[in-house]
Amino acid sequence: MDETPDGRGGPHVFVADPSMPVLGDDDRHHLARVLRLRDGDPITMGDGAGRWSPAVFRSDAEPEPTADVVEVPEAGSPVAVGFALIKGGRPELVVQKLTELGVDRILPLTAERSVVRWDAAKAGAQVERFRRVAREAAMQSRRVWLPEIEEVSAARHLAASDGLAVAEPGGDPLDGSIRTLLVGPEGGWTADELVGHRTVGLGRTVLRAETAAIAAGALLTALRDGRI
Amino acid sequence: MDETPDGRGGPHVFVADPSMPVLGDDDRHHLARVLRLRDGDPITMGDGAGRWSPAVFRSDAEPEPTADVVEVPEAGSPVAVGFALIKGGRPELVVQKLTELGVDRILPLTAERSVVRWDAAKAGAQVERFRRVAREAAMQSRRVWLPEIEEVSAARHLAASDGLAVAEPGGDPLDGSIRTLLVGPEGGWTADELVGHRTVGLGRTVLRAETAAIAAGALLTALRDGRI
Numbered sequence: 001m002d003e004t005p006d007g008r009g010g011p012h013v014f015v016a017d018p019s020m021p022v023l024g025d026d027d028r029h030h031l032a033r034v035l036r037l038r039d040g041d042p043i044t045m046g047d048g049a050g051r052w053s054p055a056v057f058r059s060d061a062e063p064e065p066t067a068d069v070v071e072v073p074e075a076g077s078p079v080a081v082g083f084a085l086i087k088g089g090r091p092e093l094v095v096q097k098l099t100e101l102g103v104d105r106i107l108p109l110t111a112e113r114s115v116v117r118w119d120a121a122k123a124g125a126q127v128e129r130f131r132r133v134a135r136e137a138a139m140q141s142r143r144v145w146l147p148e149i150e151e152v153s154a155a156r157h158l159a160a161s162d163g164l165a166v167a168e169p170g171g172d173p174l175d176g177s178i179r180t181l182l183v184g185p186e187g188g189w190t191a192d193e194l195v196g197h198r199t200v201g202l203g204r205t206v207l208r209a210e211t212a213a214i215a216a217g218a219l220l221t222a223l224r225d226g227r228i
Numbered sequence: 229m230d231e232t233p234d235g236r237g238g239p240h241v242f243v244a245d246p247s248m249p250v251l252g253d254d255d256r257h258h259l260a261r262v263l264r265l266r267d268g269d270p271i272t273m274g275d276g277a278g279r280w281s282p283a284v285f286r287s288d289a290e291p292e293p294t295a296d297v298v299e300v301p302e303a304g305s306p307v308a309v310g311f312a313l314i315k316g317g318r319p320e321l322v323v324q325k326l327t328e329l330g331v332d333r334i335l336p337l338t339a340e341r342s343v344v345r346w347d348a349a350k351a352g353a354q355v356e357r358f359r360r361v362a363r364e365a366a367m368q369s370r371r372v373w374l375p376e377i378e379e380v381s382a383a384r385h386l387a388a389s390d391g392l393a394v395a396e397p398g399g400d401p402l403d404g405s406i407r408t409l410l411v412g413p414e415g416g417w418t419a420d421e422l423v424g425h426r427t428v429g430l431g432r433t434v435l436r437a438e439t440a441a442i443a444a445g446a447l448l449t450a451l452r453d454g455r456i
Binding site for chain 1: 232233234235325328329330368369370371397401402403429430431432433434435436439442443446447449450451453454455456
């Protein structure tokens with residue numbers, strides 16, 4: 001058995017405890033009605049925190065584990081992408097893609113030029129929505145660790161540190177010492193937001209904010225995994 | 229003046245000859261009505277083949293160049309991404325993102341497991357649509373060279389070469405010697421399609437085909453530009 005599900009073991013679902021699985025109603029519906037699984041078809045089940053096991057689907061009962069639960073340690077050097085919420089943006093697309101790419105932590109940010117100003121209730125509802133999107137994307141991409149989706153915070157409140165950089169045209173090349181990359185709104189960061197931070201350039205072209213965030217995720221995870 | 233438009237010089241439009249610009253009706257409408265430009269507002273104009281110049285917008289006349297045309301040479305080591313067209317896929321999203329990221333050539337592919345089977349007329353119409361999407365994305369991202377969008381071709385007809393690799397789980401890390409990366413359908417490549425090709429891994433997670441193609445573009449352009 002491979003260390004992590006690779007999709008050949010069937011669809012992946014999240015349950016509280018893979019050794020005593022209880023499927024959520026939505027997940028059961030998805031497996032039975034959308035993916036049309038039949039009794040005995042293989043699936044994998046994970047708790048989103050590193051524990052997973054293969055199982056077979058049962059239409060009239062809970063899934064039946066077919067091997068012991070495997071525990072996969074968390075990434076040794078987790079990577080994070082922060083992205084500014086912008087008016088008319090597609091934050092769900094960003095969360096979906098960052099999750100698929102294997103980013104460990106996702107930070108929805110407000111920026112001085114990002115226009116979006118949410119009250120606490122609206123911000124909370126959005127974060128809940130991002131977590132649902134991340135869960136679906138993690139099922140799709142067979143992640144054993146769900147990404148952490150942080151609460152919305154202001155970029156200017158993030159403390160400068162060695163492992164953190166902000167994306168800015170003309171910045172330095174990205175290297176493996178950077179574990180967190182913050183992507184600003186299309187109007188760019190203000191001088192206040194940049195102060196004290198390393199800057200990293202994400203290309204010669206002018207990137208949409210959503211594209212810059214996805215590119216940041218692709219590059220950080222490739223560096224983390226030694227794939228580049 | 230910077231070597232290429234960076235967005236601070238206003239919106240970017242394509243014209244046949246930046247030294248004697250003639251705006252298309254759609255572009256004039258976009259600048260005047262959508263972006264609400266006024267007489268004298270700055271824009272940049274490019275021919276999509278390396279020649280561009282700054283200009284000012286005129287509501288009742290053609291744009292007025294404000295400097296000589298600059299010629300930007302083509303990328304010394306162009307990079308290409310091929311992606312399999314799949315049923316229910318979002319090929320326009322892929323073309324948009326690859327164009328924004330600065331990929332030089334885009335190859336829409338059919339793969340043995342890609343299900344999509346278009347006749348010549350439908351394939352031609354789709355390629356025309358991809359070229360429109362690329363043109364819009366190139367305006368947005370201020371590209372002076374439009375990407376080449378190839379006709380739809382079968383992945384198995386692409387000749388193996390040193391600079392070409394196919395994305396495949398468990399493949400090698402990506403390095404700068406690879407200039408063309410082909411991304412398959414979610415069902416993967418067949419053994420026939422893989423034969424003779426180098427393989428490159430795009431991650432530990434199971435990527436949607438569209439996500440794999442976008443990640444390929446982010447990584448290839450970062451390597452090409454020495455940004456990683």
